[in-house]
Amino acid sequence: MMRVLIFATLLAVNIQRAGTLGAELLVRNLPVPADAADLDQPITSYSTLEDERGFAIAYYGVEPDGMLHELRVRTYDAATRKWRKWTQTEPIGSVTRLSRGGRFLFATGHASPSASATLVLTDTLELKRQLDGWPELVLPDGRLFFVRSMVHFAPAHASALALYDPATDREVAVYPDASVKNERGGEKMPGTDRWMDRSIEAVKRRQDGTIEFRVIERRLRLDREQRGIPAGPEERATVICTIDTPQPVCRRSDARGQR
Numbered sequence: 722m723m724r725v726l727i728f729a730t731l732l733a734v735n736i737q738r739a740g741t742l743g744a745e746l747l748v749r750n751l752p753v754p755a756d757a758a759d760l761d762q763p764i765t766s767y768s769t770l771e772d773e774r775g776f777a778i779a780y781y782g783v784e785p786d787g788m789l790h791e792l793r794v795r796t797y798d799a800a801t802r803k804w805r806k807w808t809q810t811e812p813i814g815s816v817t818r819l820s821r822g823g824r825f826l827f828a829t830g831h832a833s834p835s836a837s838a839t840l841v842l843t844d845t846l847e848l849k850r851q852l853d854g855w856p857e858l859v860l861p862d863g864r865l866f867f868v869r870s871m872v873h874f875a876p877a878h879a880s881a882l883a884l885y886d887p888a889t890d891r892e893v894a895v896y897p898d899a900s901v902k903n904e905r906g907g908e909k910m911p912g913t914d915r916w917m918d919r920s921i922e923a924v925k926r927r928q929d930g931t932i933e934f935r936v937i938e939r940r941l942r943l944d945r946e947q948r949g950i951p952a953g954p955e956e957r958a959t960v961i962c963t964i965d966t967p968q969p970v971c972r973r974s975d976a977r978g979q980r
Contacts, residue, residue: 740764742780742795751776751797754804759793766815768828775799779816779828789814794828794846807846813838820856823863825887829855835878835906836870841887849887857924858932863887864964866895866924866932871906876949877916877941879908882924882934884969895969896921896936896960915940915952932962932969 743760746753749771753760759782766789767780776797781789789812796805813830817837820827828840837855842848858866865885871878881903885892893899901908908917918941924934936958941949962971 742778745769745778749776752802754795754806756806768816768819770819770821770826772821773799774821777819777821777826779819781812794826794842796826796846805846807842807848809848813840818856820859822859822861822865823887825849825863827856827859827865832870833873835873839867841865841885850885850890852885852892854883857882857921857934858926860926868921869903869905875906876943876947877908877918878906879903879917879919880906880921882921884964893968895962896934896971898971910940915942916949917941918949927961930965932964934960936960936973
């Protein structure tokens with residue numbers, strides 16, 4: 722699936738990146754944090770974010786055993802010219818992305834080509850939640866659409882889109898809805914021996930405030946070796962969801978515009 726290729730590429734890019742915190746700050750002409758004892762220590766598997774609000778970096782120090790240990794997140798507020806720091810001993814894998822929405826910073830790590838952990842941090846770098854999945858769209862108010870993590874190397878991978886609202890600290894199913902049983906990408910068609918394989922792509926916000934994304938689905942059957950074999954045609958659809966209620970309401974149209 723395309724998602725596997727994207728994550729493999731991101732992982733390779735991050736592994737190759739190895740510099741120092743000092744070098745990252747120097748190239749941006751940023752002041753040095755007062756507590757930056759690791760300024761000249763080589764860092765790895767990191768990601769940065771620069772916007773009108775300032776700068777953020779999530780990184781690991783290079784260790785003799787070659788493993789990822791303490792995750793460190795630093796942010797610089799352009800308005801107050803102050804640094805903040807947050808650490809946790811549990812790594813989330815190579816940091817593939819930092820994103821921001823509202824008062825929240827999202828740090829996404831690589832667990833496998835089909836799984837990620839996304840940390841939800843407040844603007845004061847307090848951990849609010851760890852989501853099991855990767856971001857697809859961050860709204861200006863901090864709400865986050867994310868694809869839930871899946872078991873890698875499974876016969877079928879049925880992507881599931883969810884919405885997390887940091888204001889209520891609540892996540893809800895978007896597509897498929899909560900009535901569909903989906904266990905980390907495993908989604909069996911009710912009353913059959915078929916499994917669903919699904920990709921969710923191009924999640925975006927429309928001018929009218931609704932959310933739109935593409936869905937590509939195919940039903941699979943499992944052979945004796947538990948490999949997924951196509952059991953029907955590939956189906957493509959566009960899904961549009963209203964998000965002005967606690968539970969998004971979605972409608973689907975196929976590629977020909979039929980409902």
